[in-house]
Amino acid sequence: MTDDKKATRRLRSQDWFDNPEHLDLTALYLERFMNYGTTPEELRSGKPIIGIAQSGSDLNPCNRHHLELAKRLRDGIRDAGGIPIEFPTHPLFENCKRPTAALDRNLAYLGLVEILYGYPLDGVILTTGCDKTTPSALMAASTVDIPAIVFSGGPMLDGWNDGDLVGSGTVIWRSRRKYAAGEITRKQFLEAALDSAPSVGHCNTMGTASTMNAMAEALGMSLTGCAAIPAAYRERGQMAYRTGRRAVELVLEDIKPSDILTREAFLNAIKVNSAIGGSTNAQPHLMAMAKHAGVTLNPDDWQVHGYDIPLLANVQPAGAYLGERFHRAGGVPAIMWELLKAGKIDGGCPTVTGKTMAENLEGRESDDREVIRPFAEPLRERAGFLVLKGNLFDFAIMKMSVVSDSFRQRYLQEPGREGVFEGRAIVFDGSEDYHKRINDPSLDIDENCILVIRGAGPKGWPGSAEVVNMQPPDHLLKRGIMSLPTIGDGRQSGTADSPSILNASPESAAGGGLAWVRTGDTIRIDFNKGLCDMLVDDAEIERRKAEGIPKVPGDATPWQMIYRQTVTELADGATIRDADAFRQISRTPPRH
Numbered sequence: 001m002t003d004d005k006k007a008t009r010r011l012r013s014q015d016w017f018d019n020p021e022h023l024d025l026t027a028l029y030l031e032r033f034m035n036y037g038t039t040p041e042e043l044r045s046g047k048p049i050i051g052i053a054q055s056g057s058d059l060n061p062c063n064r065h066h067l068e069l070a071k072r073l074r075d076g077i078r079d080a081g082g083i084p085i086e087f088p089t090h091p092l093f094e095n096c097k098r099p100t101a102a103l104d105r106n107l108a109y110l111g112l113v114e115i116l117y118g119y120p121l122d123g124v125i126l127t128t129g130c131d132k133t134t135p136s137a138l139m140a141a142s143t144v145d146i147p148a149i150v151f152s153g154g155p156m157l158d159g160w161n162d163g164d165l166v167g168s169g170t171v172i173w174r175s176r177r178k179y180a181a182g183e184i185t186r187k188q189f190l191e192a193a194l195d196s197a198p199s200v201g202h203c204n205t206m207g208t209a210s211t212m213n214a215m216a217e218a219l220g221m222s223l224t225g226c227a228a229i230p231a232a233y234r235e236r237g238q239m240a241y242r243t244g245r246r247a248v249e250l251v252l253e254d255i256k257p258s259d260i261l262t263r264e265a266f267l268n269a270i271k272v273n274s275a276i277g278g279s280t281n282a283q284p285h286l287m288a289m290a291k292h293a294g295v296t297l298n299p300d301d302w303q304v305h306g307y308d309i310p311l312l313a314n315v316q317p318a319g320a321y322l323g324e325r326f327h328r329a330g331g332v333p334a335i336m337w338e339l340l341k342a343g344k345i346d347g348g349c350p351t352v353t354g355k356t357m358a359e360n361l362e363g364r365e366s367d368d369r370e371v372i373r374p375f376a377e378p379l380r381e382r383a384g385f386l387v388l389k390g391n392l393f394d395f396a397i398m399k400m401s402v403v404s405d406s407f408r409q410r411y412l413q414e415p416g417r418e419g420v421f422e423g424r425a426i427v428f429d430g431s432e433d434y435h436k437r438i439n440d441p442s443l444d445i446d447e448n449c450i451l452v453i454r455g456a457g458p459k460g461w462p463g464s465a466e467v468v469n470m471q472p473p474d475h476l477l478k479r480g481i482m483s484l485p486t487i488g489d490g491r492q493s494g495t496a497d498s499p500s501i502l503n504a505s506p507e508s509a510a511g512g513g514l515a516w517v518r519t520g521d522t523i524r525i526d527f528n529k530g531l532c533d534m535l536v537d538d539a540e541i542e543r544r545k546a547e548g549i550p551k552v553p554g555d556a557t558p559w560q561m562i563y564r565q566t567v568t569e570l571a572d573g574a575t576i577r578d579a580d581a582f583r584q585i586s587r588t589p590p591r592h
């Protein structure tokens with residue numbers, strides 16, 4: 001493509017910069033963009049103006065190298081005949097934002113919608129990385145529906161400590177168990193954690209960041225192979241250049257998110273999530289993205305379409321390796337190649353490359369079978385999310401790819417798979433309560449207990465906290481019992497390897513069944529039937545309802561108040577209620 005190639009239709013940005021009916025407004029819009037050297041001729045040339053939604057900043061270290069990579073995005077945009085305009089998005093730093101970055105996903109979504117709708121942009125590059133940066137950006141791109149492409153920042157290089165691979169987050173969950181069991185010192189704990197972060201980039205495990213970037217690629221919203229390239233590799237900068245070029249072409253070809261984000265694309269993403277051992281956070285985020293894309297995705301789709309897919313990626317926390325090796329083994333395209341050959345995904349889905357998914361995947365078979373397994377020889381069968389329901393909740397999931405063999409033997413009773421477990425509930429109201437009381441001897445916690453946490457959902461926390469992966473009390477860890485069944489209305493980190501029943505909806509703070517369970521109740525989990533109930537009779541539950549919903553902290557900021565008033569359940573994506581009524585709003589030019 002040359003500089004001369006122009007859109008055959010009038011571009012949206014011309015409504016601002018080249019509006020014959022409003023010379024005064026055109027002058028007003030033009031003048032200030034010139035003060036950093038942009039010329040009126042460029043802005044009035046009819047060339048596509050491409051926004052770079054910049055998610056990197058000092059407050060978002062996982063995405064910070066996007067500040068540098070944006071130069072290559074700009075080069076690509078310019079070379080393809082477009083004009084780049086870069087702007088910041090609301091920071092979403094998973095590890096640091098209190099009380100949780102999940103609170104801010106919908107805020108970042110709102111902010112980006114206003115920018116994409118209200119400014120003279122013809123297309124946008126969504127720079128993504130840390131967990132919520134991907135879903136918030138794709139949710140906004142769908143609402144506005146201008147040509148959009150995801151550019152991932154990529155994971156950090158592999159971490160090493162004492163000769164072992166140490167992966168983001170996963171090393172912390174594993175080290176805290178070892179520390180509690182007295183196997184390592186505080187210094188060793190801290191060193192292993194710090195060694196897991198050797199370079200720029202996002203988490204190098206298959207946590208929520210790597211998962212959501214893989215989901216963007218599986219949906220067809222980024223160039224082939226984009227998700228897994230490590231942040232520090234030269235290919236990352238080259239991918240930036242290609243993405244910049246392609247963004248301009250997307251505008252000229254008028255390919256929008258609504259052309260790509262179909263139900264088939266979302267079902268492909270659910271299946272890829274199972275095969276990579278992806279994060280449980282993919283569940284609310286994909287639900288939210290589907291909702292804003294106008295696609296009906298049902299909570300049961302995770303079970304119906306995802307559960308039977310085997311684990312193919314040997315990457316922590318479900319497997320052994322980290323991001324570099326995964327990328328070199330072929331990354332997301334190699335996983336999708338396996339699923340396509342096995343007839344599990346829809347190869348006909350259109351993508352931002354302008355080709356179908358099947359065309360993108362040609363020749364992408366992995367040659368590293370230690371890291372990406374053939375479909376017929378997986379690391380684990382049935383690795384998707386088990387969907388559960390009962391009188392404690394209408395919906396919850398359990399990530400089967402991380403369920404250890406010892407846990408399976410103890411609780412799922414394989415190979416017979418009777419799969420029914422009854423345990424005594426130990427109930428915590430929020431994580432402070434858990435930390436305060438988990439080692440309290442009077443609770444008498446043993447391997448027949450189920451740990452329950454509530455007040456950790458979207459309204460309760462607020463934002464929904466990653467706290468359901470509660471570790472057993474120290475005395476059990478010392479005996480080698482590394483996990484107990486846990487249930488909660490919060491989430492858990494995508495880097496966690498715990499067999500939790502989580503994202504329970506409706507949450508306790510909204511009057512869900514978890515509000516009425518008490519320590520000492522028996523909880524029955526039937527893994528085969530997907531049932532989870534407290535064995536408490538209805539009259540007793542009614543009596544407990546009179547005691548009221550367990551208290552949660554009050555609103556600390558104005559946004560917390562607005563968020564609580566508007567947020568839906570995790571089963572439903574924890575979106576802003578009714579915001580999905582606003583669709584494809586770029587079709588109506590904003591008033592001036």
Ligand code: FES
Nearest residue numbers: 062130202203209
């Ligand atoms: Fe940002 Fe994991 S904390 S990617």
Ligand code: MG
Nearest residue numbers: 094466493494
């Ligand atoms: Mg997290």
